Amino acid sequence: MSQDDITILSGNPxxxxxxxxxxxxxxxxxxxxxxxxxxxxxxxxxxxEDDQYNPSAHLNVRYY
Structure with a gap:
């Protein structure tokens, strides 16, 4: 990063x-x-392991 990459929005540093x-x-x-x-x-x-024992991973869902 160089000084050209910085934009000063206010003030006079x-x-x-x-x-x-x-x-x-x-x-x-x-x-x-x-x-x-x-x-x-x-x-x-x-x-x-988080996914293997997730009770919501294999819901009995019927799509119409």
Whole structure:
């Protein structure tokens, strides 16, 4: 993320304030990406324990 990616809607921030904001947003983005990379969820959640014992999974429903 660069300073060009940020739009200031109001106020008159100094270049140092914009640089600090950019650094903060870059750090938050890096942490979020790192946390997301450590999550290992199977892509195919079919047949998980939550679904196997769901009483509403196989209702006796008649469609007209």
């Amino acid at each position: 100094t270049p140092e304030e914009i640089a600090a904001l950019t650094a903060l947003l870059n750090e938050l983005d890096a942490r979020a990406r790192e946390d997301a990379a450590q999550v290992h969820v199977p892509r195919d959640r079919w047949g998980t």
